[in-house]
Amino acid sequence: MKIEGKTAIVTGGAQGIGEQFCRALVDHGANVIIADLKKQRGEDLCRELNKQYRSNRAKFIQCDVTSKADLQNTIHFAIKTFGRLDILCNNAGVTEIGNWEKAIEINFTSVIRGTKLAIEVMSTRNGGHGGVIINTASMGAIFPIMGGPVYSGTKFGVLGFSRSLSNLNASDGIRVNVICPAFVRTEMFEASIPNYIDSYGNDFQKKMKKHIVSPVLVARGMIQLVEDDTKNDAVMRVTGVRGIDYYKFQESKL
Numbered sequence: 001m002k003i004e005g006k007t008a009i010v011t012g013g014a015q016g017i018g019e020q021f022c023r024a025l026v027d028h029g030a031n032v033i034i035a036d037l038k039k040q041r042g043e044d045l046c047r048e049l050n051k052q053y054r055s056n057r058a059k060f061i062q063c064d065v066t067s068k069a070d071l072q073n074t075i076h077f078a079i080k081t082f083g084r085l086d087i088l089c090n091n092a093g094v095t096e097i098g099n100w101e102k103a104i105e106i107n108f109t110s111v112i113r114g115t116k117l118a119i120e121v122m123s124t125r126n127g128g129h130g131g132v133i134i135n136t137a138s139m140g141a142i143f144p145i146m147g148g149p150v151y152s153g154t155k156f157g158v159l160g161f162s163r164s165l166s167n168l169n170a171s172d173g174i175r176v177n178v179i180c181p182a183f184v185r186t187e188m189f190e191a192s193i194p195n196y197i198d199s200y201g202n203d204f205q206k207k208m209k210k211h212i213v214s215p216v217l218v219a220r221g222m223i224q225l226v227e228d229d230t231k232n233d234a235v236m237r238v239t240g241v242r243g244i245d246y247y248k249f250q251e252s253k254l
């Protein structure tokens, strides 16, 4: 997909990995809806991007992904503002610390709901332009995480859900891909270090140093998944040891 002129929504776009997704998409000429709970950070990023690119291609909308109405409102805002929706990054996520049920709602249920709502407007069967949906999982969707069993469960869920939509490319013109970053130094990761130390020992930070990746590299991977029309049902890894590569699963026998 040529990104220039297309319209993207990034949930959790106000900071961390999502912020770099928004920066990369605007840099590639997209209109970007920054959807997040964090109004001040989201509006500040929006202002900064529009100033930097002398454009009005970034918009912020306050959105709680656990609210169906907020997700619907975000999608309608994209279409009302830019006339189309081509790219959805279901990126918002939290750790399970303090509220594992909420983590399931945000990391898994909301990714399902956001995907289904976007399909309705993007599908070529409904007069849409087709497009790409990128769901942010984690290397914790490939490897179990002792420090976050529910978190890892939500990411395995995102992986299984997303991979089960591979038929949409042929039927609806929508490619669905998954991005699995390793450790990225963001607020979420910093908050999880005590859990990791409890589970993996005091030398966790030393052991995982080589596994830290930059959010800018994750955004580069996302751009690759959007631009490359051959990428459907792709599971991209973004890791310190291998950089950007693709995880190969055994082919289904069905």
Ligand SMILES: NC(=O)C1=CN([C@@H]2O[C@H](COP(=O)(O)OP(=O)(O)OC[C@H]3O[C@@H](n4cnc5c(N)ncnc54)[C@H](O)[C@@H]3O)[C@@H](O)[C@H]2O)C=CC1
Binding pocket: 011, 012, 013, 014, 015, 016, 017, 018, 035, 036, 037, 038, 063, 064, 065, 066, 091, 092, 093, 094, 106, 136, 137, 138, 139, 180, 181, 182, 183, 184, 185, 186, 187, 188, 189
């Ligand atoms: N940091 C890491 O090591 C890794 C993170 N990930 C995933 O990447 C995604 C982004 O994580 P980070 O940037 O690290 O986290 P972060 O905590 O820095 O940013 C998450 C963003 O999501 C927003 N958010 C949280 N709940 C929300 C809700 N209910 N509605 C709307 N927005 C909401 C937050 O306000 C924040 O702006 C998450 O899905 C996370 O699971 C995946 C692998 C590694």
Ligand SMILES: CC/C=C\C[C@H](O)[C@H](O)/C=C/C=C/C=C\C=C\C(=O)C/C=C\CCC(=O)O
Binding pocket: 095, 096, 137, 138, 139, 140, 143, 145, 147, 148, 151, 181, 182, 183, 184, 188, 189, 192, 211, 239, 240, 241, 242
């Ligand atoms: C608890 C949630 C807190 C914050 C976010 C998590 O840290 C993040 O989502 C989890 C990351 C988990 C990473 C787990 C393993 C990473 C492994 C590697 O990067 C090694 C890469 C490849 C090894 C296999 C191979 O060499 O082919």
